[in-house]
Amino acid sequence: MSRSQRKGRERDLTPSESRPVAPDDPLAPFAPVREEVVVGDLRLEIARPPSAEDLIDEDDYARDERLPYWAELWPSAHVLAAHLAAAPPAGRAVVELGCGIGLPSVVCALGGACVLATDWYEEALAFTAANATRAGARVETMAVDWSAPPPALLARPPADLVIGADILYEQRNGPAIAALLPRLLAPGGEALIADPRRPHAAGLIDPLVAAGWRHDVDEVRHAGRIDESGPLIRLHRLRPPGGAGPRD
Numbered sequence: 001m002s003r004s005q006r007k008g009r010e011r012d013l014t015p016s017e018s019r020p021v022a023p024d025d026p027l028a029p030f031a032p033v034r035e036e037v038v039v040g041d042l043r044l045e046i047a048r049p050p051s052a053e054d055l056i057d058e059d060d061y062a063r064d065e066r067l068p069y070w071a072e073l074w075p076s077a078h079v080l081a082a083h084l085a086a087a088p089p090a091g092r093a094v095v096e097l098g099c100g101i102g103l104p105s106v107v108c109a110l111g112g113a114c115v116l117a118t119d120w121y122e123e124a125l126a127f128t129a130a131n132a133t134r135a136g137a138r139v140e141t142m143a144v145d146w147s148a149p150p151p152a153l154l155a156r157p158p159a160d161l162v163i164g165a166d167i168l169y170e171q172r173n174g175p176a177i178a179a180l181l182p183r184l185l186a187p188g189g190e191a192l193i194a195d196p197r198r199p200h201a202a203g204l205i206d207p208l209v210a211a212g213w214r215h216d217v218d219e220v221r222h223a224g225r226i227d228e229s230g231p232l233i234r235l236h237r238l239r240p241p242g243g244a245g246p247r248d
């Protein structure tokens with residue numbers, strides 16, 4: 001996803017069912033909108049900023065080409081959330097990578113999982129926490145950069161399930177996540193990554209398969225609003241070979 005593709009996509013945004021939030025809302029500085037999102041039997045109100053483009057910070061971009069992709073709900077998040085709503089990971093320890101505004105994390109928590117949602121944008125974590133609270137769910141959050149994971153993340157008990165939606169859009173992402181997953185997953189755990197067939201997905205899948213991980217993939221047609229990547233979303237399921245390996 002290039003910067004120009006992203007801008008083109010945002011011009012197509014048509015927030016449906018949106019309305020302003022009350023001024024005493026903790027997210028008020030963002031002037032967020034809330035959209036009703038239906039996931040299986042769940043009807044959730046999810047808050048997000050009105051325009052991701054308005055949040056672009058030229059200093060962030062100059063430093064590490066960071067762009068505020070967190071501020072939208074991407075089709076992969078809908079597909080991943082629907083999958084998790086249909087098969088709730090009740091009682092499992094779940095870590096979401098690149099949570100954005102947190103829909104899959106909220107759905108996991110409502111399904112009885114113990115959830116840690118992570119992103120490298122603090123603002124994304126604030127929206128995720130608020131969206132969880134509004135849904136009546138408890139989601140813990142932590143600032144995490146995949147290429148420099150904090151000791152507090154690595155010191156946690158291993159996760160049964162690591163999830164992520166549309167996190168493989170840049171070449172650098174796959175290798176960073178491939179290095180991180182073995183450090184997060186419990187033996188017998190799995191990762192579930194939803195991806196809209198981005199070419200850079202191979203940067204995650206190939207090294208893990210070469211290291212003996214099992215890889216299964218399903219392709220799901222997303223019925224809602226689509227972006228330049230089209231309506232087909234791949235759900236990659238990755239399982240480590242007989243254990244997750246050393247965590248540090």
Ligand SMILES: C[S@@+](CC[C@H](N)C(=O)[O-])C[C@H]1O[C@@H](n2cnc3c(N)ncnc32)[C@H](O)[C@@H]1O
Pocket residue numbers: 068069070071072073074075076077097098099100101102118119120121124144145146147164165166167169
């Ligand atoms: C395309 S957005 C997807 C957001 C959300 N998962 C969804 O599908 O709606 C990619 C997400 O990954 C996060 N991200 C990108 N690079 C990251 C990194 N190196 N470490 C942690 N998070 C990162 C972004 O901030 C953003 O929230």
